[in-house]
Amino acid sequence: MAQTGLLGPYRLTFDGVQSAVTTTMPGVFALGHLDGLGRFCVSRVGRSDSDIRGALCDFIGSENYFKFDVLSNGKAAFEKECSLFHDFTPRGNRIHPSRPSGTDWTCPHCRILNQW
Numbered sequence: 503m504a505q506t507g508l509l510g511p512y513r514l515t516f517d518g519v520q521s522a523v524t525t526t527m528p529g530v531f532a533l534g535h536l537d538g539l540g541r542f543c544v545s546r547v548g549r550s551d552s553d554i555r556g557a558l559c560d561f562i563g564s565e566n567y568f569k570f571d572v573l574s575n576g577k578a579a580f581e582k583e584c585s586l587f588h589d590f591t592p593r594g595n596r597i598h599p600s601r602p603s604g605t606d607w608t609c610p611h612c613r614i615l616n617q618w
């Protein structure tokens with residue numbers, strides 16, 4: 503199974519997010535659960551262009567665990583989210599990650615965004 507390269511897993515609870523994510527920065531996250539062997543199984547990926555902690559709080563209750571990483575800018579977060587999307591094709595992500603409005607960023611892994 504592909505590796506996410508993210509930190510965690512941590513419990514997706516208010517306390518879990520507050521203690522694991524100590525900064526408000528752009529970042530990416532993966533939500534999921536642990537299988538019978540304790541391996542993290544990705545069910546959804548996402549990003550925030552400005553506040554990874556706030557974004558994770560919006561998903562409390564939707565899954566049991568999360569992994570995350572903080573990135574220095576929104577473009578890096580966008581490209582990492584695209585990588586996770588292509589590596590894991592999570593069932594919770596029906597469509598390709600979208601770029602922030604006002605940017606012309608393209609996915610490093612496919613050409614789908616070039617057509618928009």
Ligand SMILES: [Zn+2]
Nearest residue numbers: 584609611612
């Ligand atoms: Zn892509």
